[in-house]
Amino acid sequence: MKKRIRKTRLIRAGIQLLFFILAPSLFSTAFAGVRSIFDSISQGTPVEWNSFLDITGILVLATILFGRHFCGYACAFGSLGDALYETFSWFWIKVLHRKKKPAYPEKAVYFMQKIKYVILAAILLACATGTYGKLQGTSPWDVFSMLRAGRLPGASYKVGVLLLVLIMIGMCTQERFFCQFFCPMGAVFAILPIVPGALLKRDRANCPQKCGACKKRCPAHLDIDGDTSRSGECICCHACQAICPKQNIHTGDA
Amino acid sequence: MKNQNFYMRVLCLVVIIGAVLFYNSRTQEKEYQTQNEELTKRVDALEKQQQEILTALQENFDVQEKAKAESEKQKTETTKSEENADSTENTDSAENADSAENADSTENADSTENADNTETATSTDTADPVYKDGTYTGDGQGFGGNIQVQITIADDTLTDIQVVSAEKEDSAYLSQGKAVIDPVSWKPRAQM
Numbered sequence: 001m002k003k004r005i006r007k008t009r010l011i012r013a014g015i016q017l018l019f020f021i022l023a024p025s026l027f028s029t030a031f032a033g034v035r036s037i038f039d040s041i042s043q044g045t046p047v048e049w050n051s052f053l054d055i056t057g058i059l060v061l062a063t064i065l066f067g068r069h070f071c072g073y074a075c076a077f078g079s080l081g082d083a084l085y086e087t088f089s090w091f092w093i094k095v096l097h098r099k100k101k102p103a104y105p106e107k108a109v110y111f112m113q114k115i116k117y118v119i120l121a122a123i124l125l126a127c128a129t130g131t132y133g134k135l136q137g138t139s140p141w142d143v144f145s146m147l148r149a150g151r152l153p154g155a156s157y158k159v160g161v162l163l164l165v166l167i168m169i170g171m172c173t174q175e176r177f178f179c180q181f182f183c184p185m186g187a188v189f190a191i192l193p194i195v196p197g198a199l200l201k202r203d204r205a206n207c208p209q210k211c212g213a214c215k216k217r218c219p220a221h222l223d224i225d226g227d228t229s230r231s232g233e234c235i236c237c238h239a240c241q242a243i244c245p246k247q248n249i250h251t252g253d254a
Numbered sequence: 255m256k257n258q259n260f261y262m263r264v265l266c267l268v269v270i271i272g273a274v275l276f277y278n279s280r281t282q283e284k285e286y287q288t289q290n291e292e293l294t295k296r297v298d299a300l301e302k303q304q305q306e307i308l309t310a311l312q313e314n315f316d317v318q319e320k321a322k323a324e325s326e327k328q329k330t331e332t333t334k335s336e337e338n339a340d341s342t343e344n345t346d347s348a349e350n351a352d353s354a355e356n357a358d359s360t361e362n363a364d365s366t367e368n369a370d371n372t373e374t375a376t377s378t379d380t381a382d383p384v385y386k387d388g389t390y391t392g393d394g395q396g397f398g399g400n401i402q403v404q405i406t407i408a409d410d411t412l413t414d415i416q417v418v419s420a421e422k423e424d425s426a427y428l429s430q431g432k433a434v435i436d437p438v439s440w441k442p443r444a445q446m
Contacts, residue, residue: 025424025426029424029426029427032426032427041277044281045281045285046277046278046281046285047277047278050430051425051426051427051429052426052430055426145397146397149397149398149399191263192263192267193262193264193266194260196256196257226257227257227258227259227260229259231259
């Protein structure tokens with residue numbers, strides 16, 4: 001079983017690295033597409049299809065059909081979070097001799113998962129009222145993509161740098177900290193209708209009593225049960241599938 | 255119900271897409287209306303102008319005709335007094351006058367046209383070319399790195415802008431920028 005977990009983790013890390021190098025700006029481009037819709041509302045012009053919406057459209061369609069695999073495998077910001085969390089967990093266990101990886105209690109996670117909708121609404125409201133332009137320099141994503149492009153952010157990006165540092169600290173304390181708590185694009189993906197066949201389901205009848213390994217492993221503390229009110233939180237990391245002692249978790253309508 | 259969350263979300267998505275489409279149709283209607291108003295205003299102005307020009311021409315024509323008629327009268331009077339002119343001759347002269355008038359008016363029109371032509375010609379001729387013809391390349395700092403742009407100048411006007419290389423730029427953002435240098439969008443502004 002350990003071998004299987006290791007294998008899925010390595011495959012995922014490889015794909016994440018590949019996307020981090022080849023297409024690191026997909027997440028912000030996709031969100032720029034969402035923003036562009038509300039920008040045109042602020043200008044009173046009709047919403048026109050643009051090159052940002054190409055990316056948004058492709059990712060939204062892929063998410064509807066296959067689940068949030070983009071979040072789990074391709075998003076550069078999510079990969080950054082995974083890298084930080086894994087590094088810090090290693091340090092936490094090996095150096096500080098703690099027993100468990102750092103994680104928040106279930107209730108706190110459930111509560112904080114709702115914050116991202118507030119952030120999404122606030123950003124889109126700022127776009128629709130035309131005040132988004134004044135928030136230049138506050139986006140941690142801008143700072144991230146600047147650093148990635150090998151540029152140092154200027155003095156006007158103080159707020160963005162501060163937010164990015166705070167987010168990176170948070171990323172160490174909880175798996176997928178930013179994705180499930182604050183990511184506005186994640187909020188968009190989480191409310192999308194995902195084809196039920198693409199969601200992970202478990203054969204509950206076959207589950208050992210009081211196992212719950214999948215829920216404990218899940219970065220979003222999800223009950224793996226197909227279509228639920230919170231199934232949009234699943235970022236398709238497939239960790240539950242790997243950890244299930246009875247291999248009870250599958251996609252599809254079986 | 256099975257998959258009720260999925261159906262609810264589909265409904266939400268359809269509502270959102272519907273809202274955007276509704277918004278689009280409304281704004282487009284408004285845009286068409288304002289365009290319509292602008293166009294009708296312009297057409298009205300042009301009609302007024304045309305009317306003014308026509309009346310001016312008519313007045314001019316009338317004045318000329320009067321003058322001609324008077325001179326004809328004087329001529330015929332003199333011919334009458336000098337010789338016993340026939341009625342046929344009279345009509346001849348009248349015809350002649352007519353043709354002359356016609357010729358005059360056409361000539362007039364021609365001359366005005368010519369004047370216009372020469373004016374425009376001289377204006378382009380006399381203005382010294384500010385920009386030398388040819389292609390020029392320049393470099394600039396983009397978000398990801400260097401961006402090289404090539405422009406072409408022909409007949410003292412900018413005819414083409416090409417992004418030669420922008421290797422480190424994100425394609426979605428770059429194509430947004432390229433839309434700005436699209437000749438269709440910048441040519442009218444450049445002429446103003």
